[in-house]
Amino acid sequence: MIDFWIAAGLLLLAALAFLLLPLLRGRRAQAEEDRTALNVALYQERLGELAAQRAAGVLSDEQHEAGRVEASRELLQDTEGAERCSGSTLGKAIPIIMALLVPLAGFGLYLHWGASDKVELARQFGEQPRSMEDVTARLEQAVQAQPDSAEGWYFLGRAYMAQERPAEAARAFEKVVQLAGREPELLGQWAQALYFANQQTWTPQMQALTDEALQADPTDATSLGLLGIAAFEDERYEDAVAFWERLVATLPESDPSRAAIQTGIDRALAMSKDSAQPTTPAADAVEEAEAPTAVELDVTVTLAPELTARVLASDTVFVFARAASGPPMPLAVKRLSVRDLPATVTLSDADAMMPALKLSNFDRVVVSARVSRSGDATKGEWLGTGQAVAPASADEPLQVTIDKVDGD
Structure with missing residues (x-):
């Protein structure tokens, strides 16, 4: 100063x-x-x-x-x-x-x-922080000086979560949503802070926030991870496995968190087997008769020759199926790389994005393949779309060629 x-x-x-x-x-x-x-x-x-x-x-x-x-x-x-002076003075x-x-x-x-407080704040941010508490204190001063800064509130919320102060983090993320809009990532962060602030008890508000986030972005990592944690804590191990498998499918191969999530999946599978109750052959027959027949859909994905020089071998390829007439959310997703093409993958009910939305629940589906350099399943650079088919009656692999600009 x-x-x-x-x-x-x-x-x-x-x-x-x-x-x-x-x-x-x-x-x-x-x-x-x-x-x-x-x-x-x-x-x-x-x-x-x-x-x-x-x-x-x-x-x-x-x-x-x-x-x-x-x-x-x-x-x-x-x-x-x-x-000589002239005129009046x-x-x-x-x-x-x-x-x-x-x-x-x-x-x-x-x-x-004037803005002396902002000048002092800028000087403080120019100095190396000594601790996490120091960082949090500076962020608190920043949002006081600039209460309309969505970025300041977001980083303050992350700092609160790092210090295990979820109640304050929830208020910060709520402020971010008010300023920056209802972005999927922000909704997921808000729901996560509310969950831990509520002593890991699931509420309708958290469910609404995660549903809204996943409807806008089915691959939102925070929401998928949170839903898996909540399902595991409620001993709904199969749901936990489903959410975490969806999360793993959206992460890059080099992501270090994949191993931790896979450990959680293995643990949930083990807990699910331990908690399974023995049944009689008659009950198994009734359950099998009532359950819908699981389907598998083979898809062969190729890259158009004219695009070979325009993509990178490390670019991500998402293969997904949507209902021909129904919700826009993908029913099943598989992740590949351009270096794997051409490749044949199998989409089934095991690849369902949500337990209630499976291939076997729809008469006709449309399969697409997207090249995304950023690794975002919802947008990319190149796209290929196949014909609408009935999953249960598809005997031959469905052919999908990536040949057009995504968004055309």
């Missing part, structure tokens, strides 16, 4: 210079005028002396004229180069008053419209 006040002081000195320099120049001009007036008075006095000497007969006319010329010459020499009091009022007015205006 000291550097700011030094700069302000230098600017104030510059402003005062514009006010005080004319006053100093005025004093110098006044002194010059006084000196000139004195020289004129001395000149007139000298002329009087010469006239008196001529009248007394001391000086002849020639001597009197020579003396008068000499006095005139001396007067011209004394007044040569003197500055402001006087001495007004510049002094202005010199006092300018710093006072400037300081008052800065206190009213």
